Amino acid sequence: MIVELGHYALVLAFALTLVQCFLPLWGALTGDDRLMAVAPPVSVTLFMLIMISFVALTIAYLTSDFSVLNVVQNSHSAKPFIYKFTGVWGNHEGSMLLWVLILVFFGALVGVFGGNLPKDLKAATLAVQAWVTGGFILFLLATSNPFARVANPPLEGADLNPILQDIGLAIHPPLLYVGYVGFSITFSFAVAALILGRTDAAWARWVRPWTLLAWCFLTLGIAMGSYWAYYELGWGGWWFWDPVENASFMPWLAGTALLHSAIVMEKREALKIWTVLLAIFTFSLSLLGTFLVRSGVLTSVHAFATDPARGVFILGLLVFFIGGSLALYAWRAPMLKQGGLFAPISREGGLVLNNLFLTAACAAVFVGTLYPLALDAVTGEKISVGAPFFNLTFGPLMIPLLLAVPFGPILAWKRGDLLAASQRLYVAFGLALVFTLFTFWLWGMEKVLAPLGVGLAVWVMAGAVSEIVTRVKFFEIGPKRGFARLVGLPGSAWGTVVAHFGVGVTVLGIVTASAFQEERIETMRPGDTVEVSGYQVTFDGAAPRRGPNYVEEVGHFTIRQGGVLVTELDPSKRVYTARQMPTTEAGIHTIGFSQIYLSMGESRGDGAIDVRVYFKPLITLIWIGCVIMSLGAVFSMADRRLRIGAPKPASRRKTAQPAAAE
Amino acid sequence: MFLKCLTALFLFLSVLIAPAQAVAPDEVLDDPALEARARALSAELRCMVCQNQSIDDSDAPLAKDLRVLVRERLVAGDSDGQVIDYLVSRYGEFVLLKPKFAWHTFFLWAAGPIALIAGLIAIGLALRKRSQLMQQLATSSPSKLSDEEEERLNALLKKSDRDETG
Numbered sequence: 001m002i003v004e005l006g007h008y009a010l011v012l013a014f015a016l017t018l019v020q021c022f023l024p025l026w027g028a029l030t031g032d033d034r035l036m037a038v039a040p041p042v043s044v045t046l047f048m049l050i051m052i053s054f055v056a057l058t059i060a061y062l063t064s065d066f067s068v069l070n071v072v073q074n075s076h077s078a079k080p081f082i083y084k085f086t087g088v089w090g091n092h093e094g095s096m097l098l099w100v101l102i103l104v105f106f107g108a109l110v111g112v113f114g115g116n117l118p119k120d121l122k123a124a125t126l127a128v129q130a131w132v133t134g135g136f137i138l139f140l141l142a143t144s145n146p147f148a149r150v151a152n153p154p155l156e157g158a159d160l161n162p163i164l165q166d167i168g169l170a171i172h173p174p175l176l177y178v179g180y181v182g183f184s185i186t187f188s189f190a191v192a193a194l195i196l197g198r199t200d201a202a203w204a205r206w207v208r209p210w211t212l213l214a215w216c217f218l219t220l221g222i223a224m225g226s227y228w229a230y231y232e233l234g235w236g237g238w239w240f241w242d243p244v245e246n247a248s249f250m251p252w253l254a255g256t257a258l259l260h261s262a263i264v265m266e267k268r269e270a271l272k273i274w275t276v277l278l279a280i281f282t283f284s285l286s287l288l289g290t291f292l293v294r295s296g297v298l299t300s301v302h303a304f305a306t307d308p309a310r311g312v313f314i315l316g317l318l319v320f321f322i323g324g325s326l327a328l329y330a331w332r333a334p335m336l337k338q339g340g341l342f343a344p345i346s347r348e349g350g351l352v353l354n355n356l357f358l359t360a361a362c363a364a365v366f367v368g369t370l371y372p373l374a375l376d377a378v379t380g381e382k383i384s385v386g387a388p389f390f391n392l393t394f395g396p397l398m399i400p401l402l403l404a405v406p407f408g409p410i411l412a413w414k415r416g417d418l419l420a421a422s423q424r425l426y427v428a429f430g431l432a433l434v435f436t437l438f439t440f441w442l443w444g445m446e447k448v449l450a451p452l453g454v455g456l457a458v459w460v461m462a463g464a465v466s467e468i469v470t471r472v473k474f475f476e477i478g479p480k481r482g483f484a485r486l487v488g489l490p491g492s493a494w495g496t497v498v499a500h501f502g503v504g505v506t507v508l509g510i511v512t513a514s515a516f517q518e519e520r521i522e523t524m525r526p527g528d529t530v531e532v533s534g535y536q537v538t539f540d541g542a543a544p545r546r547g548p549n550y551v552e553e554v555g556h557f558t559i560r561q562g563g564v565l566v567t568e569l570d571p572s573k574r575v576y577t578a579r580q581m582p583t584t585e586a587g588i589h590t591i592g593f594s595q596i597y598l599s600m601g602e603s604r605g606d607g608a609i610d611v612r613v614y615f616k617p618l619i620t621l622i623w624i625g626c627v628i629m630s631l632g633a634v635f636s637m638a639d640r641r642l643r644i645g646a647p648k649p650a651s652r653r654k655t656a657q658p659a660a661a662e
Numbered sequence: 663m664f665l666k667c668l669t670a671l672f673l674f675l676s677v678l679i680a681p682a683q684a685v686a687p688d689e690v691l692d693d694p695a696l697e698a699r700a701r702a703l704s705a706e707l708r709c710m711v712c713q714n715q716s717i718d719d720s721d722a723p724l725a726k727d728l729r730v731l732v733r734e735r736l737v738a739g740d741s742d743g744q745v746i747d748y749l750v751s752r753y754g755e756f757v758l759l760k761p762k763f764a765w766h767t768f769f770l771w772a773a774g775p776i777a778l779i780a781g782l783i784a785i786g787l788a789l790r791k792r793s794q795l796m797q798q799l800a801t802s803s804p805s806k807l808s809d810e811e812e813e814r815l816n817a818l819l820k821k822s823d824r825d826e827t828g
Contacts, residue, residue: 242714341792356781364774371770381766384708386716386759393774523687601686610686 003068006056007147010097013049013104014137016042020130024123028196036123043111043126046133047104054088054101057146061088067153070094070146076159076578078549086170087160092294092310093146095173099290100140102174102181103133106210110185117206124192125185132184135317143310159549159578168228172221176248179218180286183255185210187283190276191325194332199272204265207279209637211262212495215255216633222248223626231586236597236614238513238622241390246369247289253362254282257355264351268413270342271352273333278355280329284322285362291318292369346416350408357401364393402456402507406463409496410470424470428462443516453511461504468497491639499632506625509593513619520613523604533615535596536560542600542609550576555600555609557587566591571598593618685718689729691737700733703745707732708759716759728757 020042027035060068061084064077074091075084083090089098107129114122140146189207193199225248230238239245258278264271291314342348368385375381406428410421436455443450469475472489474482520530524539531537540556552574559566569587576583587598594617601610685704691697704718709725717725717732728749735745749757761767769776 237719240714240719341796344789352785356778356785360774360778360781363777367770367773371767371773375766375770379766382754382756383761383767384714384756384759385761385770386706386708386714388706388760389770392760393771397774397778521685521687521690612685 002056002059003065003147003149006053006060007145009049009052009056010137010141010147013046013053014134014141016046016049017130017134017137020046021127021134023127025127025195028120028124028127028192031120033119036119039123039126040111040114043104043107043129046130047101047108050097050101050104054097057094057097058085058088061085064157066155066157067149068146069148069150072150072154072157074160075157076549077156079160079165080548082167082170083160083165087164089173090160090164093140093144095177096136096140096144096294097146098174099177099181100133100136102177103129103136103184106182106185107133114206120196121189121192121198121203121206124195125188128188128191128195129184132188132321135321139310139313139317143313156578159576162550162574162576162579162581162583163232165549165576166228166232168224168232172224172228174221175217175224176221179214179216179221179255180248180251180289182210182214182217183251183279183283183286186214186258186279187325190279191328193276194325194328197332197335199265199276199336201266201269204262204275208259208262208266211255211259211279212633212637215252215259216630216637218248218252218255219626219630219633222252223623227623231588232583236586236599236612236616238619241368241387243369244289244293246365247292250362250365250369251282251285251289253358253365254278254285257358257362258282260351260354260358264348268342268348270348271355272336274355276333276336277329280322280325284318284325285366287318287321291315342413343415345411345418347408347411347413349416350404350411353404354401354408357397357404361394361397361401364397365390368393399456402460402503405460405500405503406467409464409467409500425463425466428459428466431462432456432459447515450511450515453515454508457504457508457511459504460507461501464497464500464504467500468493492636495632495634495636495639497632498635499629502625502628502630502632504625505621505628509618509621509623509625512617513622516617517619518615520611522611522613523608524611525606525608530611530613532596532613533617534561535566535615536563537596537598537613539609539611541607542603545572547574549578550574552585553600553603555587555598555611557598559589559596569596569598571600573600590620593620593624595619685729686726689726689733691733696733696736699742700729700736703732703736703742704729706746706759707749708757710753710757 020039023035024039024042026032027038057070059065060071061075062081064071064075064084066072066075070091070093074094075087079087087094089095107126110117110122110129111126114125117125186207189203189210193203222245225245226238229240230236258275261271261275261278265275291311294310294314368390372383372385375383406425407418407421410424411418432455435458436451439451439454468486468489471493472482472485474486477485518533520532520537522528522530524530526539526541529536529538536559538558538560540558542553542555545552545554552572554570554572557569557571559569567589569589571587572585574583574585575581584599589596594615597612597614597616599612601612603609685701691700701718705716707717707728709715709717709720709722709728711722711724712720715722715725717728732745732749735748740748746758755761761770763771
């Protein structure tokens with residue numbers, strides 16, 4: 001009964017999106033207030049209906065209702081409670097329902113909190129959002145109904161893919177989806193602006209908090225996914241340039257560019273047409289990512305579904321939304337007025353440079369991900385494009401961008417002075433130089449690029465700090481007044497500093513962890529010891545153990561440094577009984593920002609076992625940097641000017657200006 | 663008894679599915695320089711039965727065979743290029759994670775640089791159009807404005823400049 005209720009709510013929601021698609025839009029175009037007023041309550045109702053659907057499916061999972069096909073295929077009565085819950089979105093149908101849930105959640109947010117938006121823009125935006133929602137609900141109902149029943153319910157389910165039975169799964173997809181789908185709102189704003197033929201600084205000001213929110217979650221989602229792969233897949237790698245990773249990385253790159261170009265649009269009314277295009281691109285890339293993952297065009301760990309009918313349907317949605325929005329863009333964009341002139345060397349110029357490199361990098365990743373498919377389709381030749389390719393093409397595009405990052409926020413709007421900006425950065429440059437030389441001194445000349453990489457990371461970090469310190473003239477006015485001024489800076493200024501600092505932290509982690517990692521691969525008998533980076537790792541033996549839905553062999557290792565006990569680790573090899581699938585559980589110990597990583601391999605008989613031991617210096621900085629970046633987004637969102645969103649009366653703006661201009 | 667059963671079950675299962683770990687100790691070459699070259703080569707070769715994994719990362723038996731093969735060729739005195747050529751002749755270009763630069767991969771390799779150059783050209787054109795526009799304004803407007811109007815305009819411009827900063 002509950003399951004039917006969920007199904008019914010989903011169908012009802014589809015019917016409501018049809019109303020939402022047309023009435024508010026018609027109202028916005030004809031200036032009919034009553035029709036426009038339909039949008040907010042409908043957006044909230046849509047959210048409640050999809051929520052009912054989602055809760056119904058969740059109940060089916062928690063009660064192990066094996067009369068539901070989706071539950072049979074992806075659950076097991078012996079599965080721990082938490083994975084029964086997270087299993088709801090650990091499969092194709094459920095994850096698409098989560099997608100739709102977030103889609104309508106964002107719609108409802110605009111409906112409820114968009115009070116200061118112009119009526120027609122709000123109505124048109126919600127209508128566009130309903131188009132997207134309707135498309136995806138139809139996709140669910142037509143090709144991937146999560147509520148389908150089985151005629152003869154089996155006694156037991158097939159269990160969830162064991163790789164997905166991990167706390168990482170509980171967090172990773174929802175975060176990623178909030179990011180992915182959050183860009184739908186930006187997209188809806190852009191399309192609404194094109195329909196209404198109007199974009200201005202106020203538009204950018206409304207769009208930016210939504211972009212920031214989506215970007216913040218996408219950053220966290222990608223970082224979480226990377227950490228999950230790191231400890232769950234057992235290879236000690238943290239980024240594989242897997243097509244599915246690229247599918248989430250491309251919207252991130254485009255979204256980062258969008259975030260920056262929206263600043264120019266908000267402050268200077270320039271780059272309007274480009275910003276609208278980027279907003280369309282960013283969500284298009286999210287859609288494309290969904291298509292790539294869901295259609296099974298690229299099969300990987302993440303692709304639970306490989307059904308051509310679904311692929312064709314999503315491809316249809318993709319063509320409709322991307323094609324439609326780009327056609328609308330081609331038709332309407334020339335009508336948008338360009339504003340704000342600026343010199344090449346200026347804050348705007350810096351942000352254009354940022355957009356140039358991020359877009360080029362995004363294009364390189366895009367072509368690298370899709371080229372093998374295209375070549376296969378056109379000529380039948382099969383090639384592989386993997387990590388070595390991306391490192392070679394993506395890396396060089398990032399270096400000039402990172403070098404330029406500290407300059408951006410220091411240059412003045414309209415016409416900047418590069419020399420004056422450089423003078424404010426000499427401390428950062430000095431620090432970068434010192435760290436580069438220090439790394440050379442530590443490691444010698446055998447790794448030439450790594451110390452330069454360390455220097456680059458320090459340059460970005462110190463550059464971010466210099467910007468804010470010299471901005472308030474911290475050392476000229478003394479620490480007491482300096483701190484007061486720092487606290488008084490607007491949230492968006494802090495956001496920039498924190499996010500850029502995070503970028504530097506991530507770069508530092510990437511450079512050190514890839515260049516200075518130490519690795520030992522040994523066959524160890526109980527009592528054997530290997531040494532890695534000054535730590536002695538002793539294998540004490542292995543024993544079998546039984547978990548709720550798996551059996552495992554757990555190794556016991558003792559880690560000492562100079563004879564002093566550091567920690568004990570218990571990595572294991574598991575076999576999940578329902579699917580007969582083996583997984584490795586790495587043993588990880590964090591020391592400062594570095595980690596010791598242990599992973600067990602094949603047993604060799606008489607208690608001996610293959611072991612891989614890594615020391616990964618500063619590796620946690622990769623993810624910590626991402627968390628700092630999203631913290632930057634939070635700071636920026638907390639900025640009063642963005643929170644209020646609407647343009648303020650002239651009198652208040654005047655009094656607010658001097659503080660912001662400092 | 664329970665533990666014994668469990669061990670038996672586990673051993674049975676692990677024989678059944680035998681997850682061979684990436685780079686096993688018995689594969690590692692004695693000569694560290696050769697081994698380092700083997701590792702670097704392995705990272706660029708695809709495990710043909712896996713999804714986007716190099717043979718260096720993969721647990722699959724085929725990846726192990728390839729790793730051993732790479733090492734055999736290196737021990738036999740092949741250069742890195744010869745090993746790659748040998749594997750490509752045997753398994754096709756699909757085995758390379760970094761495709762060779764050739765006509766059919768030209769666009770793949772050039773996509774990033776092309777996007778960068780195209781972007782630069784677009785920005786350059788936009789800037790030129792802007793400066794032409796500004797010059798036009800500069801040369802055409804004084805003739806139409808009286809001195810008094812000019813002054814008022816300047817005052818207004820200054821004011822709007824002040825308002826816009828920040």
